[in-house]
Amino acid sequence: MTSNPLATNVTNKSTETASLLQAKNLGYSVAQDESPLVILHNLNLNIHSGEQLAILGPSGAGKSTLLALLAGLDTPTQGELLWRGKPFSSLDEDARAAVRAKEVGFIFQSFQLLPELSALENVMLPLELKGDPKAKEQAAEWLAKVGLSQRIKHRPSQLSGGEQQRVAIARAFVAQPQVLFADEPTGNLDVDNGRKVANLLFELKASTAQAMTLILVTHDRQLAQRCQRILQLEAGQLVAETST
Numbered sequence: 588m589t590s591n592p593l594a595t596n597v598t599n600k601s602t603e604t605a606s607l608l609q610a611k612n613l614g615y616s617v618a619q620d621e622s623p624l625v626i627l628h629n630l631n632l633n634i635h636s637g638e639q640l641a642i643l644g645p646s647g648a649g650k651s652t653l654l655a656l657l658a659g660l661d662t663p664t665q666g667e668l669l670w671r672g673k674p675f676s677s678l679d680e681d682a683r684a685a686v687r688a689k690e691v692g693f694i695f696q697s698f699q700l701l702p703e704l705s706a707l708e709n710v711m712l713p714l715e716l717k718g719d720p721k722a723k724e725q726a727a728e729w730l731a732k733v734g735l736s737q738r739i740k741h742r743p744s745q746l747s748g749g750e751q752q753r754v755a756i757a758r759a760f761v762a763q764p765q766v767l768f769a770d771e772p773t774g775n776l777d778v779d780n781g782r783k784v785a786n787l788l789f790e791l792k793a794s795t796a797q798a799m800t801l802i803l804v805t806h807d808r809q810l811a812q813r814c815q816r817i818l819q820l821e822a823g824q825l826v827a828e829t830s831t
Contacts, residue, residue: 607671607766607800608634608657614665615652615823617684626652626756627823629665629824636765637798639789641811643821650804651770653820656742657802658691659683688716696771698751700743706730706754707739713762729757733787751782753787760791767792773810785810 613630616623627649655661658776668676677766700709707726714722730739733753743751773781792801811817819827
């Protein structure tokens with residue numbers, strides 16, 4: 588295992604060309620009465636197609652804020668984000684949403700399932716938004732892959748936390764996104780269910796035919812070490828990079 592400090596944040600042309608996502612002097616702050624609250628400061632990083640990247644850090648380090656910026660759910664107050672070498676963070680919300688709808692999947696700590704929909708309907712949703720005529724069949728296939736064939740008619744309130752997260756994983760994978768963002772995917776689960784969900788996530792990632800990029804946000808070092816590369820975030824700054 589090798590470790591490299593990110594103090595210089597050097598970016599060359601070949602790295603820039605190969606990047607799927609590139610952050611340049613990225614920062615985020617919130618206005619306050621006396622002085623801005625700085626959450627992220629002067630981040631420079633490159634994320635490449637097909638890699639498994641973990642963003643590791645304690646609570647309050649800015650991990651979820653960084654994920655929101657990378658996914659275009661929010662916009663930086665400093666610097667810029669490029670997607671495949673083209674401006675991304677400077678696009679309006681509709682344009683960023685169009686990129687997300689086409690290329691991005693999400694798994695959240697709090698599952699984010701719609702309570703009034705069944706497991707099957709929750710997984711169908713991203714395909715229905717695309718007008719896919721085979722949404723029901725594909726959703727059923729992915730629920731089978733996560734071991735929930737017998738639970739497709741159940742609503743989230745009728746499922747355990749581990750089962751809800753498996754539904755969320757099926758929903759994230761069903762549209763075969765180019766990039767999968769996972770924000771503390773085991774954070775609301777007990778140790779046993781957390782391990783099962785983590786195993787499932789990496790097994791499904793390995794089984795996909797395309798080179799899906801996984802960006803995992805976590806405070807769990809063991810989970811982070813299952814990725815190819817770890818970025819250590821502390822107090823809103825990248826302080827170290829580790830290859831596993």
